[in-house]
Amino acid sequence: MDELKVKKSPLERAKMTLSVLALIIIAACSKVEGQADLQKRQGEETPIQVVSTIGMITxxxxxxxxxxxxxxxxxxxGVDPHLYKASQGDVGKLDKADIIFYGGLHLEGKMTEIFKKLERQKRTIAVxxxxxxxxxRSGxxxxxxxxxxxxxxxxxxxxxxxxxxRDTLSEYDPEHAEKYRQNADHYIRQLNELNAEVKERIKEIPESGRVLVTAHDAFGYFGDAYGIKVMGLQGISTASEYGSKDVSKLRDYLVENKIKAxxxxxxxPTKSMEAVIAGAAEKGHTVKIGGELYSDSLGEPGSDADTYVKMVRHNVNTIVEALK
Incomplete structure (x- = not known):
């Protein structure tokens, strides 16, 4: 049996025709706008959109x-990368980025999973x-x-x-590779000078006093490179918990070795080290806070630690003045 066909009125046919035309016009306009945006991006030189994690990489x-x-x-x-959780806004920034730089080696904790997934879509590089x-160093x-x-x-x-x-930027933007190389060469010269400066400053501390005690075990590479014994109350990641045994062990070390800072x-938070200081005082040994160090983040803009080079110099000056 033939299907029943419903005859549409002239008015209904007109409405349908107008709807189809409207869709065609909207699609055409969208296509033109998209082409215009593409031509604009191709015709004008716009900066590479980069997202980074910690301030030192930025x-x-x-x-x-x-x-x-x-x-x-x-x-x-002041942000701790070990405990950092990506917000919805962060996900949007990562999605729009041309290149993403992160520390790697599980510095960014749970965010590492996000970076691994993004590697399939765009340049996502562990520095x-x-x-x-x-x-x-083993962790x-x-x-x-x-x-x-x-x-x-x-x-x-x-x-x-x-x-x-440098190499990542050059591969992504070969037109400016020479500029990236020159900038990197200039910066690396600064880093080599900084490395030599740190070695000389550490020599000001008597060998017996070259012991750096901090809130968490972040300064191991510093100790290995510049000849200082490093001890942290917490482990490498601040996500690891410390207990009364850890406080007692560190307290006893300070007392037995007469560590003064x-x-x-x-x-x-400073409360962890305050507990160690109080414990040493109960044992008759005075320990002071030698100063504030920057471990996992830079300082506030305008401070003496708002760049990587200034942050390293601040830390070294603080350590040397407290221990020499």
Whole structure:
């Protein structure tokens, strides 16, 4: 049996025709607008959109990329990357980025999973990727991951991170590769001078007093590179908990070795080290807070630690003045 066909009135046919025409016009306009936007992007030189995690990486991208990049750092002063959780706004920034730079070695905790997924869609680069694993410190014994992620505390490792950022920008934007190379060369010269300066300053501390006690075990690379014994109350990651046994163990070490100063960190509450100081006082040994160090973040804009070079210099000056 033939299907019944319903005959539409002239008015209904007219409405349908207008609807179809409207859809065609909207689609055409969208296509024209899209082409115009594409032509605009191709015709005008716009900065590379970069998203970075910690402030130290953001600083290097600015140094190497110059005015060819627009870098958006996710983690500002005083932010702990180990405990950081991406917000909806962060996800939007990552989605719009041309290039993403992060520390790697599980520095950014749970965000590492996000970066691994994004690697399939866009350039998502761990700045630690070209450091020889033989030069990395183990993180397993200090409650962390396979490797200690705090590579910036050895200035030589930060040279490698700078080279990785330079090469990534050059591959993405070969037209300005020479500019990136020149910027990186200039910055690396500063880093090499900084490395030599740190070595000389540490010599001002008597060998018996070269003990750096901090809130968490972030300064291991610093200790290895510059000849200082480093002890942290917490493990490599601040996500690891510390207990009364950890406080007692560190307290006893301070008392037995007559350590006169410990250090707090800008991204970690001071109460942990205050407990150690109080414990030492009960044992008849006075320990002072030698100053505030920057471990996992830079200082506020305008401070003496708002760039990587200034942050390292601030830390070294604080340590030397307290221990020499």
């Amino acid at each position: 600083d290097v991208v600015r140094e190497v990329g110059g005015d060819e990049v627009d870098v958006n750092g996710l983690m500002g002063p 630690s990727k070209n450091i020889n694993p033989k030069l990395l 397993k014994d200090a409650g962390g991951s396979e490797y200690d992620p705090h590579i910036w505390f050895n200035v030589k490792h930060w040279v490698s991170a700078t080279e990785t950022i 410990v250090f707090v960190e800008s991204s970690i």
